[in-house]
Amino acid sequence: MDVGESTADDPFLLPIFEQADPETAVLGVIGLGYVGLPLAVAFALHGRRVIGYDLDAHRIARIRSGTDETGEVSPPDLQRALTCGLTPTADPDRLSEARIIMVCVPTPITPDRRPDLGPLLSACAILGPRLRAGSVVVFESTVYPGVTEDICGPALATASGLVVGRDVMLGYSPERINPGDRSHRVDTIVKVVSGQGRALTEALSRLYGLLNGGLIHVAPSIRAAEAAKAIENAQRDINIAFVNEVALICERIGLSVHDVLDAARTKWNFLDFKPGLVGGHCIGVDPYYLSHLSQMIGHQPEVILAGRRLNDHMADEMADRIAFRFREVVRPILRPTVLVLGATFKEDVPDLRNSRIPQLIHRLSRHGFDVKVHDPWFAPQELASRQAVEAIGWPEETFDLVIMAVGHRVFLDRSSEAIFRLVSPGGMMADPKGLYRTAQRDPSVNYWSL
Ligand SMILES: NC(=O)c1ccc[n+]([C@@H]2O[C@H](COP(=O)([O-])OP(=O)(O)OC[C@H]3O[C@@H](n4cnc5c(N)ncnc54)[C@H](O)[C@@H]3O)[C@@H](O)[C@H]2O)c1
Structure with a gap:
């Protein structure tokens, strides 16, 4: 045996x-x-x-x-x-x-x-x-x-x-x-x-x-192959954590991280990662396998867990920055309405595993926002029951705040005017990934990006 x-x-x-x-x-x-x-x-x-x-x-x-x-x-x-x-x-x-x-x-x-x-x-x-x-x-x-x-x-x-x-x-x-x-x-x-x-x-x-x-x-050896896979994903997690940290710094000093990255990636050895929420079954999970092994053998992992902490916290940070900016630029509203576009852990997949969108929504709710979410990959009832959120189909109404959370191709295939029309006059469009940074937009809509 x-x-x-x-x-x-x-x-x-x-x-x-x-x-x-x-x-x-x-x-x-x-x-x-x-x-x-x-x-x-x-x-x-x-x-x-x-x-x-x-x-x-x-x-x-x-x-x-x-x-x-x-x-x-x-x-x-x-x-x-x-x-x-x-x-x-x-x-x-x-x-x-x-x-x-x-x-x-x-x-x-x-x-x-x-x-x-x-x-x-x-x-x-x-x-x-x-x-x-x-x-x-x-x-x-x-x-x-x-x-x-x-x-x-x-x-x-x-x-x-x-x-x-x-x-x-x-x-x-x-x-x-x-x-x-x-x-x-x-x-x-x-x-x-x-x-x-x-x-x-x-x-x-x-x-x-x-x-x-x-x-x-x-x-x-089998161990070398196991380790190779574990570090591939841990490396990706750490690199995303780094640009997320850069994004939070840039946001506080009024710089677009996307402008900064556009310039930095022209250097031949700059690693081209983008800021964002890290969810799913792999990148946000596998580093814990590596850190577990590390702790078992008596080495306290510093970098791996720092990356995890930052990425695990990014949805809260994003919600806090969006809420702060909204209160700054939009006229006072008692319970602002919010539409979150996208619920999956990343673009163009019907995969909700470890998606950070519910965390973003719950944090916004704690800030006093009334949040609904739409994702074209799911019927509203299914999304609502699987993620404990208020889900809707493509809306007819407008919202005080619209967040382009997951840039599904289906959204990007719509004109930017159609997306911005979802925002009530004087409201705000939050576009963490900067997908509409250069799009023509109605000047009455406030725009925020990382
Ligand atoms: N999803 C990815 O893109 C990806 C990429 C690389 C590696 N991985 C790794 O591959 C593995 C599988 O991931 P996945 O995304 O395919 O998972 P998944 O959840 O999509 O599929 C796993 C399947 O295994 C079945 N299952 C669970 N326990 C079982 C059991 N005891 N006997 C028979 N079937 C069982 C489940 O019903 C499910 O259909 C994980 O270790 C993951 O980290 C995933």
């Missing part, structure tokens, strides 16, 4: 492992969300048989009917994958047909901002009894270094009764896709691949290389 040493290079054991021949093995994907479904579809479209398991039976039913609610897989691709090799299922027993299984379940944080490994451990508990000698389990979920081998390995060993590192081999290959990003896809992103032993790593490299024309970086 132990996690054995990495033994895939042992000539006596190679035949066992080769039963999971990457050229022919049936593949399994656990967790058909933003990451798992595009992966499962890509393998199916490359002619592989894929058992896609998710414990959410509703999600499986939708996928079977040809609909991906995340919007990551196009309906024609999903239809083709369903006819050529993808079997979506909520029946965990179907996983026993697969020999190489990729685990793509969420890795959230607990309310006190510690890694919540519950979904990973649950996936191991479900998968374990369905493993056979010769199976390979590759984790794609974002974790801190050591989770695959020190936590998931033993969990699989316990659940399967097999020796991990001998009967069952582990791999780790972090997913790097970016929801809503049409240019960085499974078939274009360099894939970092690692596995227990050289033979397995080579085999996994060939397997993943099928999807992206061989754009593979082999990491020297």
Whole structure:
């Protein structure tokens, strides 16, 4: 029941492992969300048989009917994958047909901002009894270094009764896709691949290389691959925190941070990040995995947690600055009406996870504003029930304050006049991202940007 040493290079054991021949093995994907479904579809479209398991039976039913609610897989691709090799299922027993299984379940944080490994451990508990000698389990979920081998390995060993590192081999290959990003896809992103032993790593490299024309970086160990993913997102978080801090400084001295960034980015080595709210399932979450590991091994992380604090607080800061500016420039109104445009964690995705918009709204309410939100990706009732906010369709009325919070393409496709017409005469348009900085506008509307 132990996690054995990495033994895939042992000539006596190679035949066992080769039963999971990457050229022919049936593949399994656990967790058909933003990451798992595009992966499962890509393998199916490359002619592989894929058992896609998710414990959410509703999600499986939708996928079977040809609909991906995340919007990551196009309906024609999903239809083709369903006819050529993808079997979506909520029946965990179907996983026993697969020999190489990729685990793509969420890795959230607990309310006190510690890694919540519950979904990973649950996936191991479900998968374990369905493993056979010769199976390979590759984790794609974002974790801190050591989770695959020190936590998931033993969990699989316990659940399967097999020796991990001998009967069952582990791999780790972090997913790097970016929801809503049409240019960085499974078939274009360099894939970092690692596995227990050289033979397995080579085999996994060939397997993943099928999807992206061989754009593979082999990491020297599973831990190195885990760490690479964790620092990619932590670095992004820290860089955004830096420009957010710059934005707050600029705002107080009456400078537009966007003017400052336009000038600064002309330097060849200036890092081009934009200020904004950091939400979602990755950037605002993964640094806590790294800081958790750091604290476990006795190093108090300074930069990582400073970035997190600033970004976690940015919605409050933004609400405070907008409220202050509104009171300064708009005639006194007892309970000003506010329209927030956009509710998702970023542009052009139907993803509300860890969106900072509810935080912005609640803070504005505490300032005495009467706030409604509109997001074209959601029916008002659904948005209201999922985010505990007052949601509306595209409004007919005007508002004392309009906040362009999430710059969905649907909004930008409207004329700037149509957006500014939502503001009552003498009211204010808050445009943190500076999307309408250069737009023609009615001089009676007060304009604020970071
Ligand atoms: N969303 C992204 O763009 C992105 C990018 C890179 C990496 N990641 C990482 O990939 C992992 C998955 O993220 P996601 O965005 O795809 O999550 P998601 O919430 O979109 O999808 C996860 C799916 O797993 C299912 N699930 C949860 N527990 C399960 C279990 N025990 N057995 C079977 N299914 C289970 C859920 O029902 C859900 O459908 C996370 O670690 C995340 O940090 C995400």
